[in-house]
Amino acid sequence: MSITIDQISKNFDGFQALDEVSLDIPEGKLTALLGPSGSGKTTLLRIIAGLESSDGGRILFGDEDVSQLHVRDRNIGFVFQHYALFKHLTVAENIAFGLESLPRKQRPSKTEIQRRVDELLDMIQLPDVAKRYPTQLSGGQKQRVALARALATRPRILLLDEPFGALDAKVRKDLRRWLRALHDEFHFTSVFVTHDQEEALELSDQVVVMSQGQVEQVNEPASLYARPESRFVFDFLGQVNTLSGAVRGQKLSQADAWVSLPGIQAEGEAQLYLRPHEVQLDRSPASHAKLPLRIESISLIGSEVRIELTPEGWQSNEIWEVGMSHSEFARQNPARGERWYAIPDVGHLFLAGANHPRSVNWQYPSGISASNQ
Numbered sequence: 001m002s003i004t005i006d007q008i009s010k011n012f013d014g015f016q017a018l019d020e021v022s023l024d025i026p027e028g029k030l031t032a033l034l035g036p037s038g039s040g041k042t043t044l045l046r047i048i049a050g051l052e053s054s055d056g057g058r059i060l061f062g063d064e065d066v067s068q069l070h071v072r073d074r075n076i077g078f079v080f081q082h083y084a085l086f087k088h089l090t091v092a093e094n095i096a097f098g099l100e101s102l103p104r105k106q107r108p109s110k111t112e113i114q115r116r117v118d119e120l121l122d123m124i125q126l127p128d129v130a131k132r133y134p135t136q137l138s139g140g141q142k143q144r145v146a147l148a149r150a151l152a153t154r155p156r157i158l159l160l161d162e163p164f165g166a167l168d169a170k171v172r173k174d175l176r177r178w179l180r181a182l183h184d185e186f187h188f189t190s191v192f193v194t195h196d197q198e199e200a201l202e203l204s205d206q207v208v209v210m211s212q213g214q215v216e217q218v219n220e221p222a223s224l225y226a227r228p229e230s231r232f233v234f235d236f237l238g239q240v241n242t243l244s245g246a247v248r249g250q251k252l253s254q255a256d257a258w259v260s261l262p263g264i265q266a267e268g269e270a271q272l273y274l275r276p277h278e279v280q281l282d283r284s285p286a287s288h289a290k291l292p293l294r295i296e297s298i299s300l301i302g303s304e305v306r307i308e309l310t311p312e313g314w315q316s317n318e319i320w321e322v323g324m325s326h327s328e329f330a331r332q333n334p335a336r337g338e339r340w341y342a343i344p345d346v347g348h349l350f351l352a353g354a355n356h357p358r359s360v361n362w363q364y365p366s367g368i369s370a371s372n373q
């Protein structure tokens with residue numbers, strides 16, 4: 001069931017929590033609402049659910065306008081951050097709760113409820129915990145049971161509000177994979193709220209980045225990361241290295257640092273944004289860039305070596321970060337305190353006053369994109 005959010009606004013005592021938000025949530029996909037605290041994610045989720053009213057706009061499920069429909073008639077499953085399981089009911093009773101509470105006419109028979117509970121316990125890979133109480137489960141297990149309970153009535157839509165927020169990093173990661181696999185098998189339309197960009201990028205089919213009650217950008221994860229359309233999305237989605245300076249004669253310079261800007265005709269102040277994976281390190285400058293940096297720290301944990309650097313002879317508001325493969329690290333052997341040069345492959349240039357970046361590609365200069373101007 002697709003969801004259409006059409007010009008939804010919400011004002012709390014003079015504070016505009018949502019400002020004419022319009023959005024399409026495709027059927028059968030996992031959509032993440034991502035944004036900093038206070039950006040309006042939970043408010044939007046609650047309005048989709050019918051737990052909160054909007055001041056204006058419409059919510060459609062498929063072609064049906066559900067704006068005036070009561071929460072209990074919207075046929076939605078919920079999972080919240082704090083497992084709202086009933087402590088005095090067993091796992092099986094918790095999962096069956098929604099079915100047992102249906103009006104007599106819609107309520108399945110006892111045997112059918114039992115069958116569905118067993119099926120759901122299998123689905124969440126916890127077939128042996130039916131008789132346990134919530135206090136006898138781990139945090140991750142509780143969230144799986146909460147999900148089974150949310151799915152018991154076969155909702156049209158599943159809404160999840162920071163479902164893994166209270167769990168530790170390892171369990172969180174496991175549950176993410178598990179939910180993704182479950183979703184791939186059952187294809188329910190899901191919307192989940194998170195402020196964790198890694199979680200949104202890893203788990204979802206579509207990410208909606210929100211800021212101050214508005215939608216900043218909607219994209220599938222790979223495109224969102226590769227082609228952020230605004231400074232906000234750039235800054236919010238992971239580490240970014242920046243060079244601020246003046247553009248003159250197809251060159252951006254600041255003190256001892258500069259990069260060539262083949263094909264860029266503009267002049268004036270500008271900022272270059274570079275993701276860690278778009279930059280390499282070398283012991284000498286390249287013909288297209290001179291960005292001297294001193295190595296501050298080296299972290300060998302993880303699939304690649306993470307190197308933090310500070311500018312030498314120029315300034316940046318941020319510490320720079322560059323990734324290097326372990327084999328490259330062994331070959332080059334960089335050390336703390338040494339001077340190295342950042343060699344950008346591709347970058348994103350924000351000219352003064354422009355909201356959207358222009359792409360710069362030094363590997364294939366003819367590929368300079370004019371699409372994002």
Ligand SMILES: Nc1ncnc2c1ncn2[C@@H]1O[C@H](COP(=O)(O)OP(=O)(O)OP(=O)(O)O)[C@@H](O)[C@H]1O
Nearest residue numbers: 012013017035036037038039040041042043044195
């Ligand atoms: N019931 C309410 N009364 C007054 N203000 C509210 C209410 N609910 C939310 N707000 C305000 O609306 C704004 C958006 O809140 P919302 O919970 O939607 O943000 P969020 O993006 O989900 O943030 P978080 O990640 O911290 O949960 C916040 O500034 C919040 O203080």
